[in-house]
Amino acid sequence: MQPKSAQMSNVFKVGAIKGVVVRELRQFTDSRGWLAELFRHDQLDPDFYPVMAYTSATKPGITRGPHEHVDQADLFCFLGPSNFKLRLWDNRPDSETFNNVATLLVGEENPQSVLIPAGVVHAYQNVGEIPGIVFNCPNRLYMGAGKKAAIDEIRHEDDPQTIYRMEDS
Numbered sequence: 001m002q003p004k005s006a007q008m009s010n011v012f013k014v015g016a017i018k019g020v021v022v023r024e025l026r027q028f029t030d031s032r033g034w035l036a037e038l039f040r041h042d043q044l045d046p047d048f049y050p051v052m053a054y055t056s057a058t059k060p061g062i063t064r065g066p067h068e069h070v071d072q073a074d075l076f077c078f079l080g081p082s083n084f085k086l087r088l089w090d091n092r093p094d095s096e097t098f099n100n101v102a103t104l105l106v107g108e109e110n111p112q113s114v115l116i117p118a119g120v121v122h123a124y125q126n127v128g129e130i131p132g133i134v135f136n137c138p139n140r141l142y143m144g145a146g147k148k149a150a151i152d153e154i155r156h157e158d159d160p161q162t163i164y165r166m167e168d169s
Helices: none
Strands: 021-024 028-030 033-035 054-058 063-068 074-078 083-090 100-107 112-116 120-126 132-136
Touching: 074 083, 074 120, 083 132, 100 112
Parallel strands: none
Antiparallel strands: 021 112, 028 033, 054 132, 063 120, 074 112, 074 132, 083 100, 083 120
């Protein structure tokens, strides 16, 4: 089921989304390989400090999402290998960028970290030819302490009629 805010509008406008923070992930290279800082407390608001981290591999052509969180913020790190199309929709009625949609190409060719606040619908698709790795450092524990809480997620991908689409229209 979609939140009322999504049901009220089927039209998105292209634009930045308030609260989304995109940072270049600089790779420091030497004879051993490279290193990239994924996040630093001195670059994050304390509300977004990570409490856990996980990594996932996504096969070429596969999309994860769209979904959103009620309380959780995600800090995704796209380094490669492969590239991803990341799409964001502002679903927060009280946001000055409500109903904006933003699309980024991130990953091997454009290493980025992307902080996605609660209420921003998000999805990413591997647009490369090999499996791609994504790191996430959310500010809430998945299913809470001891994995005993409800999952903080509204899964729009489960709705075949969702207005949140990866395709350009």
